[in-house]
Amino acid sequence: MGRLIEKLKHWHTFAYFLIVYDFFAIGISYFLALWIRFDCVFSQIPKSIWDQYVDTIFVYAYITLIIYGVMGLYKSLWRYVSFYELRQTIYSVVLTGGLYYVITILFIGRFPISYHVFGIVFQFFFAVLIRFGFRFVTMLRNSYSTLKVKKNVMLIGAGYAGRMVLRDLNFVKVHDEKKDARIVCIIDDNPDKWDKCIDGVQVVGGRDSILAAVEKFKIDEIYIVIGTISSKDKRDIIAICRETDCVIKVLPARFGNTARMITAANLENITIEDVLGRAPINLKQEDVARQLRDKVVLVTGGGGSIGSELCRQIAKYEPKQLIIFDVYENNAYDIQLELRKAYPMLDLVTLIGSVRDARRIESVFATYHPNICYHAAAHKHVPLMEDSPCEAIKNNAVGTYKTAYAAMKYGCDRFVLISTDKAVNPTNVMGATKRICEMIIQTFDHMVRIHREDLLPALYTHHDDGENVGVTPGSGHTEYVAVRFGNVLGSNGSVVPLFKKQIAEGGPITLTHKDIIRYFMTIPEAVSLVLKAGANASGGEIFVLDMGEPVKILDLARNMIQLAGLKPDVDIEIEYIGLRPGEKLYEEKLMSEEGLKETENNLIHVAEPIKFDSDDFLDKLNKLMYVAYQNDAVETVQTIRDTVSTFTG
Incomplete structure (x- = not known):
């Protein structure tokens, strides 16, 4: 701040200097014009013409300074002076000189024509001299500093x-x-x-x-x-x-x-984004704007990497109210401060709570009645969920169910689940729980469509959490959709932040396998496509985003080392530690049983959902919740296998 103030003071000082300089330069310009007209002999200047000069020149100088100011000649950074400033100077001098000529002819008396011609020439010369001279001196001074x-x-x-x-x-x-x-x-x-x-x-x-x-x-x-x-x-x-x-x-x-x-x-x-060279996604978002404007929008997990970007992009579409819901207060606080600064007129509500808490999530829907819910809250770290499968079920599966149930119960128009390509033929607990989340969405959408919302159990964890109150056949109208995509650069849990940290520590970079590949997308790209898919949904779809070409993680690691100004395998070692439990060499976008349908946007596709028995699924989900809350990890994983037929973990 102090440096900025000093720069402003310097700029004002130079502007004041120019004003004083121009005032005297204008007077000198027309004096020289008069002096030259009478053969450079002051005594030959007629007294009547000299008196006219004295009577007009000060008024003319004041008017000229005002016009110079209007034309921006006191605002430019003269070290960058260019044709624009030259053009503005020409316009200003010709305009003021022309006005001077017309006013003197009409109201004062005739000056010699040469007085006006040479006056304009000298005025232009002195105006350009100080301004372009500043740049010339700077250029000359710097030309001697080459050595x-x-x-x-x-x-x-x-x-x-x-x-x-x-x-x-x-x-x-x-x-x-x-x-x-x-x-x-x-x-x-x-x-x-x-x-x-x-x-x-x-x-x-x-x-x-x-x-x-x-x-x-x-x-x-x-x-x-x-x-x-x-x-x-x-x-x-x-x-x-x-x-x-x-x-x-x-x-x-x-x-x-x-x-x-x-x-x-x-x-x-x-950056690594520059090296990967993904083409920017430019979408016509008029439909997104229509969907979000003047609506109450809830984002669960709103403080996370995906959730916070959802909040940023939603905010610019002027929602009636934006609700950030997150269990981690620090992240929620950070995005709250950012949005309040960027959108001071936005009606922003920041709430702390867990989607696992049925009473808390239902109170949010009952109080604010959101029109649209983007459900980004989830545990995403593959290795951690392998070690804590019960927590993965509690947060991902049961949390999604409770949020989806509250959305239906309190009249939410649309529920958008953020899913992952790890849900395709899952080999790990995290991916399997996200597949269960997709199945939950499909089940809710099916029950709403056949007007049998009453068949959906409340899945309360404790007996005193509540009853299945207010849900009657045909009472729901919520549209449920899921959007599936791969890794996003820089998101929580991605390899990019990990590699950056390992490089900063001097290495080594740990890589699970030299041939492992992943799809990558930037966070803003992924979120813009999520919003686009959500706006075009009609209910029940699983949207699949085009992630572009897969990237070898080994190439990614080498690129990041080089971007840090270091040499792979010389300055920073790369160690192969083997695939972690549940980790794939490559990710898939679709299950073999699913087809792929095109949409009007070639970056968004729709997966033909795998059919399954909703009643049987709900029974298994209820059992899953029971064993997860018993903290029986072995039984939980086995029940996941029974629930998700494509799970091979």
């Missing part, structure tokens, strides 16, 4: 963004920072720019010239500064750059379609 430069930089991208970074780095000395880098060559795929120079720096060729230019110019760092670039092109360019030992930085995508000032400070280190 002090410690890092040679290659700039990839000769567009608007690239030119801004070039000027910032080569011609601007950043305050309070020692300048130690300089752009010495430029790469651009447009052949029309090859062998030409931008601010004295040569465009040496396209991406095929990167490796040769790195060697020729002894490049230390590479800046990829392209405003709009496809994920494939970005990935390909990064792949070439990573063949060098250079530090690589990129312009974040948020600067892609902006005309704001871009500096070298805006560049960031490349």
